[in-house]
Amino acid sequence: MAPNPYTPGQVPRVLAGRASELRRIEDRLARVVTYGELGGPLLVFHAPRGIGKTSLLRTAQARASELGFVSAWVACSRERPVLPELVRAVQTALEKAEALPRGGSGGRWRRRLERITLEVGVPGAKVQAQLATPPPAGEAETPAIGQAPIAALEGLLHDAASLVRDRGGAGLLLFLDELHVASADDMSVLLNTLQNLDGDRAHNPLAVVTAGLPVTPEALTRAATFGERSSFVALDVLNEVDARAVLTVVAEAVGVTWEDDALDAVVAEARGYPYLLQLIGSSTWDAVRPESGASIGMADVRAGLPAARDQLTAMHRARWGAASRLERAFLVAMAASERDNVTRAEIARRMGRESRAISVPRERLIAKGVIEPVGHGLVRFTTPGFGEFVRGLDEE
Ligand SMILES: Nc1ncnc2c1ncn2[C@@H]1O[C@H](COP(=O)(O)OP(=O)(O)OP(=O)(O)O)[C@@H](O)[C@H]1O
Ligand SMILES: [Mg+2]
Structure with a gap:
């Protein structure tokens, strides 16, 4: 037989559609290439599971490499703090591109990268200490982020991007996939770092492209109010x-x-x-x-x-197996409606609870990517057939 050309669960051989989304990325890259400057604010693609976020970013990565970018890729995970991963990914990318200086200054670079990894890896201690003192009455409780990790990351990204550029490359490109799992602290450091780099944008030839579940925009805005000025692009199913x-x-x-x-x-x-x-x-x-x-x-x-x-x-x-009892009750109530988009009131009624009392399972299921909000308090399942599956579980 001819080899199976399909790639369920892997980056596709050919990315179908997505021309306008790729153009959004390429516009950012063009700014870096042409002006040697920061390619705009954080670019965030968001969509439920299986819609093609990673595939889009990987395709963009391949194109960027043709344009002379050195790119670092981080798949954010709950198990590991994101920022040290980011530093490591930048190091790996520089090494693969043979962009790190040889000899003595190369050694200095590596020692510096190790130091920065440590610096960005311990935001917890500092932040915890600051949060322990409650904010004065009437003041919103915004997480206070230590300046040290921001300064460390800012310095690293500036120097790494300049290194690539000085060696004739286009600049540095960062990809952060699964951004929704990054902690609020990590998101805040990242957003603050980008904001600082933007302050001197002419000298920072880099761009940051990210992807995550539909909760990502909200999580970023919560992490830092100016997070809302990131560019959010929803990915939809294919036509x-x-x-x-x-x-x-x-x-x-x-x-x-x-x-x-x-x-x-x-x-x-x-x-x-x-x-x-x-x-x-x-x-x-x-x-x-x-x-x-x-x-x-x-x-x-x-x-x-x-x-x-x-x-x-x-x-x-x-x-289903990863859902708690309360979440399962929520899913059963939602599936019982047999409509695509289900109101909060209907789910609450079927669960025999107050509408307000179902917020926790609702938020958790959204965060897990099992359901997604579609406006006006409506939610829907993120994969076709899940409702039928839940209705079929009559023994539960
Ligand atoms: N534009 C596309 N053309 C062809 N195949 C695609 C396209 N987008 C996605 N796919 C395919 O769909 C599947 C899911 O894609 P991908 O892993 O990129 O989705 P995702 O949004 O990153 O999902 P998750 O949230 O689970 O990480 C893969 O098998 C991939 O091959
Ligand atoms: Mg993905």
């Missing part, structure tokens, strides 16, 4: 033309075509979700094992669907 392209472009590259009715069926089933398109494409391919020159028809799609649905059920099961 029909782009959804078809996800299936056809990589298949045609290995000599396999899709018949129209088969394509229509998969596009309808996936409802524009990139992950589902890749998943169904992949399971169809594995069921049929087409040779180059073959075409995929309706019968092939039917043969592949059960495996795709099993995989999806496993995902749903994992989300």
